Amino acid sequence: MNLFFTPPDRVGEKELLIEGQESSHLVKVLRHRQGDLVQVTDGSGNLFQGSIISARSDSTRVTILSRETKQKRSPSITMCIGMIRKRDRLEYAVEKVTEIGADRIYLFHGDHSEKAGLRIDRLESAALSAMKQSLSCWLPVISHFKNLKQAVEQGDETAVLIAADETISGFDGCYSVTQSENFTLVVGPEGGLSEAERNYLKSRDAGFISLGANRLRTETAAAVMCDRFRNRC
Known part of the structure; x- marks a missing residue:
């Protein structure tokens, strides 16, 4: 499964928002639609599994089904x-x-x-x-x-x-x-x-x-x- 990115300030308790080129690639290239499952990271060690609520080329809303905080890397x-x-x-x-x-x-x-x-x-x-x-x-x-x-x-x-x-x-x-x-x-x-x-x-x-x-x-x-x-x- 492809991994998508959204910054931490676009992640809420129940939903997250994918914007810009990430959303455009998700919709126009990978052809994701409402109901599809996606995995998203905020680049700060968090991994989200979610389901698409709405998908547009400029922004995609995702319901968060689960979230996992990865252990910080060492060293x-x-x-x-x-x-x-x-x-x-x-x-x-x-x-x-x-x-x-x-x-x-x-x-x-x-x-x-x-x-x-x-x-x-x-x-x-x-x-x-x-x-x-x-x-x-x-x-x-x-x-x-x-x-x-x-x-x-x-x-x-x-x-x-x-x-x-x-x-x-x-x-x-x-x-x-x-x-x-x-x-x-x-x-x-x-x-x-x-x-x-x-x-x-x-x-x-x-x-x-x-x-x-x-x-x-x-x-x-x-x-x-x-x-x-x-x-x-």
């Missing part, structure tokens, strides 16, 4: 990703870390980042599509920062801070991946992390990890990094 993961100049590759990075299970996506302009435009609305759309495709009920928060320091300091101070670093082999740090419940993971832009950025991370007691012998593109590194810590491998 909690914040992905800090250096800006990528090509928009499609940045959207790919957001899509993949959403599918894998990032809770927050912080984009930052690194010292080695190339100048790039940013459309948060397109990235949010990519994340929404990935959440539904993966049948997840958690929609990551996407934020943009001027530099790495701002992105890291926006995160949880109790999080274990780990950065991907192609200049090392193995893991340089003193943290237990199996015991930690909160990670802030850093992947630099195409030019990698600068010496100043590495020194800043060291001042924050960050660990550094190699993602393998081959040099990875930023979007690939972000997916590998997220998967490694989401699945604690």
Whole structure:
């Protein structure tokens, strides 16, 4: 069954409302009608099973038959990703870390980042599509920062801070991946992390990890990094 999305403020005690493109897709593409059963998430961990009361291209009303609150994912993961100049590759990075299970996506302009435009609305759309495709009920928060320091300091101070670093082999740090419940993971832009950025991370007691012998593109590194810590491998 397809998964649909509606924001938390469109969910009531007995009914919920699906609007905009979600409703248009439900009616015009999937041809749902009154009485059809649908499943809907609010992106905040809640899953609703419901029956369509009325279906229009601009809005669809659904009676809530059941609701389930999913257990919060552990560990909690914040992905800090250096800006990528090509928009499609940045959207790919957001899509993949959403599918894998990032809770927050912080984009930052690194010292080695190339100048790039940013459309948060397109990235949010990519994340929404990935959440539904993966049948997840958690929609990551996407934020943009001027530099790495701002992105890291926006995160949880109790999080274990780990950065991907192609200049090392193995893991340089003193943290237990199996015991930690909160990670802030850093992947630099195409030019990698600068010496100043590495020194800043060291001042924050960050660990550094190699993602393998081959040099990875930023979007690939972000997916590998997220998967490694989401699945604690």
